[in-house]
Amino acid sequence: MPHASLISVHSQDDLLTVAGRGAWTSEYADELEQAVDDTVSTYAHPKGVEIDLAAVERMDTFGALLFERLKRSWKDSGIEPQVKGLAPRYTVLIEEMGRTGQEPPPPARRHEAILERFGHETVNVAADAAALLNFVGASVAAMGRVLLRPRSFRFTAMVNQLDRVGFRAVPIIVLITFLIGCILAQQGIFNFRRFGADIYVVDMVGVLVLRELGVLIVAIMIAGRSGSAYTAELGSMRMREEIDALRVMGFDPVEVLVVPRLLALIIALPLLTFIGSMSSLLGAGLVSWGYGGITPEVFLNRLKGAIDMDQFNVGMIKAPFMAATIGIVACLEGLRVGGSAESLGAHTTASVVKAIFLVIVMDGVFAMFFAAIDM
């Protein structure tokens, strides 16, 4: 026998003596299981079986469970094994094992097949859209109530949120938009130079940053930075039943938690867009000067000619709408978090992905709108 260190078998006149020895504990459970299975399959139909546990030094649940398996497999074929030598301190454990394991195990959790998942996801997308519209309604209604009773507005909470999503976001926004401005200018000069049109880089950067890129980059950054934070905050509040606590105290969670966050974003995003656009232009100006030899004076003069108030307005008008989208998606996802950590992660991801997707779609719709009204 290969596992003689744990089980040795002695067969005489169809009477089987199975002697256990050593430590029947978790460390050796793997070997013991093989030994048990080998013994049972080798000696499937003996006339009588005697199991001697006198030499088993230690036993834990693992050993006891495998002992039970050994006993049961012979019992199933109609042989009642005789057990001897069981140390008294293990009798309770063995009895316990005899009691358990009688129930059939439950069916395993079923995983969805690919088509089934596809179907579910499709239904989910529709449900998501409905939930989003619902939530927009709830938020607007809550804001309306706040307007009717201005005293119920949580001003402190909003200022606090404004500090977190606005003021504290300034350094990273400035840095990123500055770098983007630099890259735009460098690429523009590098490619335009071949046509001798370096100076047009100022027009390109000015229009691009003020109309599109400034607001888009900032919105995407904020969706990643603050939208995810909103979702995670509200999600963990939901997991700890804080949202339910608010509700039973007679407060509307949308009014208390969502409205201040939403307003803070709507105020912060245009300001950050302005700061971001300026920082982008600064980056572009510095690179044009250092890399393209366009002096700041020339840059500014050219910029004045290239852009007008409309370009600036187009960018700024979009900002609050994008902010509202990010805020609503983030808060909605937060309030839909279920009980598990995994669900919190899934909804935070969904919040950022959906917010960025909607921001870009919205930018496209605005582009068509502004083209139609000649702005």
Place this chain on the structure above:
Amino acid sequence: MDARTSTTAEADSHREAIISVHDIVVGFGDRVILNHLDLDVYRGEILGFVGTSGGGKSVLTRTILGLVPKRSGTVEVFGQNLDDLSERERSALERRWGVLFQQGALFSSLTVKQNIQFPLRENLRLSQRLLDEIAYTKIEMVGLKCDVAEKLPSELSGGMIKRAALARSLALDPEILFLDEPTSGLDPIGAGDFDELIRTLQQTLGLTVFMVTHDLDSLHTVCDRIAALADGKVIAQGTIEDMMAQQHPWLRAYFHGTRARAVQGARR
């Protein structure tokens, strides 16, 4: 042992201390929570640990477990000083204790069965069949039905979570079990069952149990010995009778208050 000398104190000195906390100081910032605290837990006993709310009961548990840094003092478990252990020795030692956290701390993204199998998979090489059998056995041992095995923690009630978490803490057949307020949040019947369960498991598996509790019923029914914490020190330890005889004002209030009297009245 000679019957004439078997007072509690002397009997203790002859028993093997499985956890030995010596001269421990733990604090956060300016606040000192545990102030030169000493405590021994002996092999095979159920020690109930009581103390004021926020008095450092959980802090002591967490200090023994190594989750909270201590300023000075030593913690010996199985006769080994935890500070002297290498990483490997330490993780080998950690396999020999199980912890039931107050809220269960089940992994929320795993099913109950996967939760129980998690330490098994990490530490042992077992066949899938044995893993499943062990999980079902542990689930039944803590008094749950097998069909919870495939449920997620969020689908369980508070009492079931406690039991499932207990099953996970017992997964590797530990020698020491730490319980942080095991009966809090359970109804009296559930709490009584849980006490019974801990007693049964302790006898079945030969466990040593360190139980932080506020439940006077648990203290009366399952604890072999009680230690009381106040002002950062263990102010008294002994059997429930010893505790009742103590003169310390907090202990008198605790063991002779209205709730305590109700428990005693019910016991008579």
